[in-house]
Amino acid sequence: MLPxxxxxxxxxxxxxxxxxxxVMRIEDVHKNQPGMDPEPSMIQVPKVVKPVVCPKGYRKVTIAGRSTCKAVFN
Incomplete structure (x- = not known):
């Protein structure tokens, strides 16, 4: 080979x-961007479960873990 x-x-x-x-560096930056995460982050907002308070004449009915108020007919 010549010099x-x-x-x-x-x-x-x-x-x-x-x-x-x-190119590798750019890929790493894209990988570490928030929101570009393919797997869900471990920090999840806990669901606030409000206690259901029914007015007079209604009773609490829980269907599939959800509470609602149904009217009671006497």
């Missing part, structure tokens, strides 16, 4: 490696 060919070869290798490193 100039060797220099060109190493320049191409260096450029390829640096471009590859830049």
């Amino acid at each position: 100039s060919t060797l220099a060109v070869f190493w320049a191409i290798v260096f450029i390829a490696v640096s471009v590859n490193a830049k």
Whole structure:
């Protein structure tokens, strides 16, 4: 190999490696962005369960874990 060919070869290798490193860095940034997370985060807002207080003439009915008030006909 001629010295100039060797220099060109190493320049191409260096450029390829640096471009590859830049691409990897960009992918890492995208991976760590909030909201881009494929798996759900462990911090979840707890559901606030309000106690159901029914007015007079209504009774509490729980269907599938949800409480509602139904009118009571006497």
